[in-house]
Amino acid sequence: MKRGALDTFFKPAVPKKPKYEASVDSSKHVSYPFAIPHLPAPFKEQLGFAPSEEGKPMNDQLDLDLVFYEPYIPSSIAAGVFEFLRHELPFYRVQYNINRGGAQTQVNTPRFTTVFGVDETSRFASDGSLVDTMSGKQIEANRYKCKPRPIPQCLDELRQITEGTTGETFNFCLVNYYADGKDSISYHSDDERFLGPNPAIASFSLGAKRDFLMKHKPIPPKEGEVVEEPKQIKLSLRPGDMVLMRGKTQANWLHSIPKRAGPEAGKGRINITFRKAMVKGGTENYYQYNVGVGGVYKWDAKLEKMVPWDEAAGEAEASGNGTQNRR
Numbered sequence: 001m002k003r004g005a006l007d008t009f010f011k012p013a014v015p016k017k018p019k020y021e022a023s024v025d026s027s028k029h030v031s032y033p034f035a036i037p038h039l040p041a042p043f044k045e046q047l048g049f050a051p052s053e054e055g056k057p058m059n060d061q062l063d064l065d066l067v068f069y070e071p072y073i074p075s076s077i078a079a080g081v082f083e084f085l086r087h088e089l090p091f092y093r094v095q096y097n098i099n100r101g102g103a104q105t106q107v108n109t110p111r112f113t114t115v116f117g118v119d120e121t122s123r124f125a126s127d128g129s130l131v132d133t134m135s136g137k138q139i140e141a142n143r144y145k146c147k148p149r150p151i152p153q154c155l156d157e158l159r160q161i162t163e164g165t166t167g168e169t170f171n172f173c174l175v176n177y178y179a180d181g182k183d184s185i186s187y188h189s190d191d192e193r194f195l196g197p198n199p200a201i202a203s204f205s206l207g208a209k210r211d212f213l214m215k216h217k218p219i220p221p222k223e224g225e226v227v228e229e230p231k232q233i234k235l236s237l238r239p240g241d242m243v244l245m246r247g248k249t250q251a252n253w254l255h256s257i258p259k260r261a262g263p264e265a266g267k268g269r270i271n272i273t274f275r276k277a278m279v280k281g282g283t284e285n286y287y288q289y290n291v292g293v294g295g296v297y298k299w300d301a302k303l304e305k306m307v308p309w310d311e312a313a314g315e316a317e318a319s320g321n322g323t324q325n326r327r
């Protein structure tokens with residue numbers, strides 16, 4: 001018998017190899033519940049080849065201005081980057097109250113979320129503290145009720161490449177994790193005033209394939225005139241794809257990720273959006289609805305699901321009732 005065969009016979013079963021080699025360096029900040037490892041070097045290298053495919057402009061419908069990259073992130077690393085982010089980022093399952101017809105109603109966000117970044121009025125200094133963008137001086141202690149978090153290196157690499165490709169600038173990174181086909185985001189538009197007019201949003205998909213639906217907002221009829229609304233659009237989003245939404249899109253179109261059944265429904269999906277918030281209200285809003293006041297969740301590779309990371313670490317942040325478009 002050959003030596004190799006004997007070795008195989010006596011060796012214990014090899015555990016499933018992760019798709020990435022953990023990096024020794026990490027992003028740290030007082031606002032993070034735990035350190036977030038840097039993007040593994042091979043992923044960073046491959047990201048240098050992004051976008052994998054040229055973006056396809058989609059602007060043949062009323063008020064629509066999209067660029068669709070199929071894919072943007074090279075397919076050689078899309079699965080690995082998905083596993084890495086799912087394993088390493090802190091996630092939240094945010095609950096908040098809304099006033100529906102005079103009655104307080106609890107909303108349970110139907111997906112996991114997390115957010116990093118700060119609006120244009122502030123920036124993070126190299127020591128992690130927040131300084132005023134104009135004066136460069138430490139911000140006043142009460143500028144934010146929430147605790148803004150710097151974008152960790154692993155997501156900032158993607159942000160910088162995306163800025164280069166699109167010619168846009170971004171100061172926020174929102175992440176959604178859809179654990180399965182029951183998780184969703186209902187029809188909304190990201191048209192908050194704190195994003196300014198005609199905001200550009202770069203939206204990445206990793207993991208399970210999901211449908212992205214878009215429909216035009218109702219068009220009010222003008223004296224006797226009936227304006228026909230454009231047809232609904234369905235984009236099939238695959239791992240590594242990116243949709244850049246810009247121009248008049250947010251002001252006029254709604255988008256959603258509906259619940260789904262079928263073979264992909266058991267798999268998780270990550271969505272990353274880069275945005276630019278102009279004023280501090282944007283920072284408060286994004287942390288309120290994407291971090292909230294509950295506990296942290298972290299991926300458990302053995303149980304293959306998100307588990308509460310440390311209930312005690314879920315430090316209470318100030319809440320309040322602002323507007324939330326994204327249910």
Ligand SMILES: O=C(O)CCC(=O)C(=O)O
Nearest residue numbers: 176185190257271273326
């Ligand atoms: O998951 C997606 O592709 C869309 C997410 C989205 O619309 C949002 O976070 O505002």
Ligand SMILES: [Fe+2]
Nearest residue numbers: 189190255326
């Ligand atoms: Fe959205």
